[in-house]
Amino acid sequence: MNNEKADVVIIGGGIFGCAIAYYYTRDNPGEKIIVLERNELCNAATSRAAALMTRIRSKKAFIPLSLETYNAVTAMEQQLGESMDVKTVGVMHVAAEESSVKDLEVLMSIATEFGEPATYITAGEAHNKAPWLKTDEAIRIGYMPGEAYCDPYLLGTFYARCAKMQGADIRQGVEVTSLLMEGNVAAGVHTKDGVIRANKVIVAAGAWAPLFAAQAGIGLPMAPVRSQYWITEKAPEFRVDAPIVLLPDAQAYARPEGGSLLFGIREKNSFSASPKEIPAEINSFSFSPDKGMQDLSEVIDRLTRFFPAVYETGLKYYVAGFSGYTPDNNLTMGAAHGIANLLLATGCVGAGIAVSGGVGHAFAEMAAGRPNPYDFSSFDINRFGEIDPFSQEWLDKCARARSAKKSG
Template sequence: MKKTDLVIIGGGVFGCAIAYYYSKNNPGKQVILVERNELNNAATSRAAALMTMVRSKRSYIPLTIETFRVAKEMEEELGESLDFKVVGMMHVAATDAKVKDLEELMGIAKEYAQEAYYISKEEAKKKAPWLKLDEALKIGFVPNEAYCDPYMLGTFFARCARKHGAKIRQGVEVLGLIHEGKNVKGIRTTEGEIYAQTVVDAAGVWAPILAKEMGVGLPMAPVRSQYWITERADIFPTNSPMVLLPDAQAYARPEGGSLLFGIREKKSLVASPQDVPKDIADFVFSADEGMDDLFENGERLARFFPAFYDMGIKYYVAGFSGYTPDSQLVLGGVPGTEGFLVASGCCGAGISVAGGVGLGIAEMASGRSNPMDFSEFEISRFGNINPFSEEWLNKCASARSNKVSG
């Protein structure tokens, strides 16, 4: 039997970020993170990793700003670069409704003191030669947005956490929670029991399985995220900006001389957390590597990317994200329990918000007040739900299908 101050279940970017902040801000206290596979090998390493600060969902903005801040801090600490690609984000509005959304977004940028301005079609075409902008009514540009290598970001959090004394144990599976009534006391693992003052469930799409032990339905579901990477071509400069095309429900970013892009399918694939294999590599996300979805929805993208039909596809990447019906995170204390916190429901934005999530949950685990505003992420906001029911799973899937942001 082991004893510790904090135990974290799950070694994705959230778990590693929490371990970093907790170990750094609580010298003398002990944190253990357990991961049944390798660190950052599930949703984290499969993310498109758009680090979007300026977005319509205000609740995410301070979290992402913290990620940018802590990235610099970790680079200094390790004397290495995370190599964030600060290429900017281009927002293309091609209908009156989307122009209105864009104008609101530019107002939000101002509110958070983020640089943002409109650019002409000619400027936009220079920046992203693959784009066809005949339909564009207004184009906004946010120059300080970036994308990153998500696996590297997760690894930096883990390495810095270790430097501050965190113990990270891979290949250790959590079998269940140890609790007295509603008071969570620790976890049972394949290598024995670990008792802790606080347990954090950062188990990604599997998080609802652990919460169920405490009689709580975590309001999220595993929904497929997928994207494609084209062959290399001159029309995709490596320093080209990321592009959001809400009228096509698509996003794109450069990927080493290729284009990485995602399109929302009409019906997103969803699974019960209980049916997702322990190793995500064992799950078949699409037997045809998303080609059906691509052809079904590609016409919308081709309006802005005419080379779409001629361009060879080199890679297909898919993974599960924890989605919620309101596309808000699932963070904080588990209702009706003591000593039990959750960090989940990334809704496809987990990489960008990881800093704020890590800081907030670590401070809550320390017994201090949370410097981040998690009020929109409360676990109880949907009331009592069954996260394994078909009705609930479909609700979460449609939140992704209807998404227009990156």
């Protein structure tokens, strides 16, 4: 591989990179696309995600992207003749304060606008669906039966397997060292094994994306911010068919996990790291020496309003990873301004699994020279002006955005 040529080269074999390869090979048969992953596919942020496949959100620009993910799942299951075992259990939005009730009313109207089923249910009905949930303080509870969660690694590898069937060249253990820049044109990539020239270069490198963007003179407005969740011991009240539960007034969420409960919180002080300080092998990174217990202890009083048994429930697993956050909790992605042939599929703000189908479709179309079928105006890379993505001020700003987040 001394000096190869491709139509498209993708840096990163996480869920975005694999999804783009799936759509590109599906819609552009015979063209050459190469995905380069320095470790194993989907082994960093993707495999650590809580994987809520949220369809209805307050940020309406996300919704068409998420709906496309469901289309992709159906198509890939048919293509592979296998089930992804997506758990369509629905979601309950529990509003216990007036501000949350107003947010819920907006969300319910958005569901109606998009033709998604959504009803209000009683506190008793909610408790019956999720026996661990204390509903005494709930003012209104919205139920959307179409929402689901999945195994994120499985979704990522379905994209990759279908892409390979369609002709994608997916290479693991190949590290991209830098972009190949010719003036203001991205002309390919340098790897440890040689140069790959390409008509389009797509950066889908997750937490490390700002490093590649900087090589093209772009201050990419996102920061790696830790997401963390816990999985409890098994207990009868954690029914496997229970809905996802979103608790905006506790800044928490929960979903079933095989007879256990998986739950996450927004800690008071979210942890961010410079992309320059994150090792290539993410498993060697210490996200929390105490497995998040200090962070949990600072907000557990909010959680016990709805999950009083949390104190007596054993915690079996702790999972943490980086999501690319922004100050406005919007995705950061699209064409690089002022640089030809460079596309940036980045800044997932904790929604990467849900929006992966739409992101894959959008970037495949853009890479092929066709218009983006989705509205990315609120995701524009220049919306914050000039920023230094490696400064402590910027990292703190993005971390605070996650700490303030109330939605799922």
